[in-house]
Amino acid sequence: MPPSDGGRSPHSSVAGTSDEVLGAYRRSIDNIDAAIIHMLAERFRITQAVGEYKATHELPPADPSREERQVARLRALATESGLDPEFSEKFLRFVIDEVIHHHVRAAERG
Numbered sequence: 001m002p003p004s005d006g007g008r009s010p011h012s013s014v015a016g017t018s019d020e021v022l023g024a025y026r027r028s029i030d031n032i033d034a035a036i037i038h039m040l041a042e043r044f045r046i047t048q049a050v051g052e053y054k055a056t057h058e059l060p061p062a063d064p065s066r067e068e069r070q071v072a073r074l075r076a077l078a079t080e081s082g083l084d085p086e087f088s089e090k091f092l093r094f095v096i097d098e099v100i101h102h103h104v105r106a107a108e109r110g
């Protein structure tokens, strides 16, 4: 006969939200996700200012040599930290491409 655990055995609780261990992990994940969003918001606030500066001074929206240095730096940081460097490069590329898109729009506005 299975132990009486009020329906909290691993088999009965994982799919729902009553598992306390999973719930604690998820609270931590939620905090980390919030931090990521806050950091991205700050990053985009700064890159917005960079876009205005570039538009005012007629500088090109993208700077490939700067991007190359950032990718190399973040790949090394990722490797040191146990994060997949390919993933870190894809993530940075995704963010930078969005920033460049914003800079192109800022240049078009003049």
Ligand SMILES: C=C(O[C@@H]1C=C(C(=O)O)C=C[C@H]1O)C(=O)O
Pocket: 047, 050, 061, 062, 063, 064, 066, 067, 070, 095, 096, 099, 100, 103
């Ligand atoms: C923010 C800049 O503009 C672009 C966006 C970058 C970024 O998001 O990190 C880096 C280089 C540029 O292509 C910059 O030139 O510094």
